[in-house]
Amino acid sequence: MNFYNNFTNKHLKIAHRGYRSIRPENTLSAFEASIGKFDFIELDIQVTKDLELVVFHDYKLERTTNINKNKNFPFNGSYNIYDYTLEELRLLDIQNWFIKDDPFGKIKKGKVTKEELKSLTKQAILTVDDILLFAQTNNIALNIELKDCDCIEDELFVSKLLSCIDKHNIKIPLLISSFNDNYLKIIKEKSHNIATAINIENKHPEDLINYVNSLNVQSYHCAVNIATPSVVKRLIDAGFVVNVFTVNDEKKASELFDMGIKSIFTDYCLECTS
Numbered sequence: 001m002n003f004y005n006n007f008t009n010k011h012l013k014i015a016h017r018g019y020r021s022i023r024p025e026n027t028l029s030a031f032e033a034s035i036g037k038f039d040f041i042e043l044d045i046q047v048t049k050d051l052e053l054v055v056f057h058d059y060k061l062e063r064t065t066n067i068n069k070n071k072n073f074p075f076n077g078s079y080n081i082y083d084y085t086l087e088e089l090r091l092l093d094i095q096n097w098f099i100k101d102d103p104f105g106k107i108k109k110g111k112v113t114k115e116e117l118k119s120l121t122k123q124a125i126l127t128v129d130d131i132l133l134f135a136q137t138n139n140i141a142l143n144i145e146l147k148d149c150d151c152i153e154d155e156l157f158v159s160k161l162l163s164c165i166d167k168h169n170i171k172i173p174l175l176i177s178s179f180n181d182n183y184l185k186i187i188k189e190k191s192h193n194i195a196t197a198i199n200i201e202n203k204h205p206e207d208l209i210n211y212v213n214s215l216n217v218q219s220y221h222c223a224v225n226i227a228t229p230s231v232v233k234r235l236i237d238a239g240f241v242v243n244v245f246t247v248n249d250e251k252k253a254s255e256l257f258d259m260g261i262k263s264i265f266t267d268y269c270l271e272c273t274s
Ligand code: G3P
Pocket: 016, 042, 044, 057, 145, 177, 199, 221, 245, 265
């Protein structure tokens, strides 16, 4: 099944880590705020010390948790997510930092109401099971990004995610992406028919089309600064869907859609349609 056949909109807007300009990223509140405003949700997956899969972007916990202020977590030299069990991580609050830091200036601009701020009460880190069940209940498609995790064998990491998906009999459209192409190869080796996508940050790979063909992915996700018209055209001519991250500007979004890209990963609820 082609993941993109599930959508009627010509151009798609992806909630990058949820609707993270008005809610703390990768939280239930950011995912709830995305419903009805984006075509699908992107989120990041990592592994804990006890090999549970959790929804979290940074490899370290300081930026988006209250770990610095929690007496249960004395500083141990670094606050790596993989040094803690799921039970320990669940003691951390992943919302309050957003109110203090206002990373997109939306609170200052009055775009988050007082009532909404009040509703941002203590929230714990989500597991993959939590987000899969949330998406199934709300009938929203997901792009699950597997972060590059050194603390677990590649095969085990991928198998754990696929088992969660199979265990819950998830029927909503799913797309698994990663910067680590070995994860994508393992999914295909397992003959799992889930759609996959490669993420590229700084430089397009040598022998681009052969490389993307070899991965058997449905889409190519690249950073906005390397999404040039010539590369986008080559990929589209070869039959690939191109999605671009992270686009928070309407003019840039329209320019990219006119170039032929399918989707933007965005932190904002942009109005542009072409
Ligand atoms: O998957 C696209 C984008 O999310 C990759 O960058 O750092 O936001 O995970 P990052």
